[in-house]
Ligand code: ADP
């Protein structure tokens with residue numbers, strides 16, 4: 001059994017079918033990059049996994065626990081009780097394009113907030129981990145600063161540390177560098193690469209093709225709500241089989 005099993009996911013917004021029978025299984029420790037044109041359903045797919053969107057049909061099983069499934073013969077997904085869904089989703093750390101740090105809190109308080117509120121931990125219990133994470137992303141010396149004083153790259157690294165503070169089993173990244181000035185993307189990508197080297201399970205939606213190739217164990221090319229092609233980075237980037245993948249990669253040069 002894989003750590004994440006998403007099977008036959010369908011998702012529509014009104015009459016617009018955005019995910020058309022998407023199946024993806026992710027192994028523990030695996031790093032997956034999802035690439036593809038804008039509007040192809042990449043964000044929606046990630047958002048369905050962490051329950052920011054509900055699916056119409058299909059199933060999602062995380063570490064053997066069913067979050068949602070579709071009974072045989074039915075076309076409608078049935079979710080587990082809300083408390084169970086929340087418990088499952090807490091195992092996922094999310095990091096999106098816009099970092100959404102709490103603006104009225106210092107860097108350190110941003111890190112401490114979720115463990116305090118959600119896990120009911122005391123500050124002194126979380127501090128060693130908070131210090132370790134802020135050192136890891138190179139921002140321990142900025143712990144008393146407010147987000148507005150930081151560069152976009154620094155804010156995104158705080159957002160990564162904040163997600164890691166909840167001890168997730170998988171990290172989901174949705175274009176973590178696309179809101180950044182080009183000179184700031186490297187520091188964020190290096191942080192994510194470091195997580196990959198430590199065998200964090202990750203799904204990374206990115207427009208950074210060189211990074212996708214370098215960091216991923218498997219690359220998924222999505223277009224029109226369908227996984228059109230997937231495989232080892234060398235295969236997908238150097239010998240794409242699908243014409244759409246070929247055209248997309250040409251357009252990214
Ligand atoms: P990507 O991340 O690959 O650019 P998205 O998943 O964001 O693609 O979007 C896929 C399609 O779904 C787009 O046509 C987008 O306009 C549409 N879409 C996304 N979210 C919503 C929503 N909340 N309501 C209606 N349409 C949406």
Ligand code: MG
Pocket residue numbers: 042043044174175
């Ligand atoms: Mg997107």
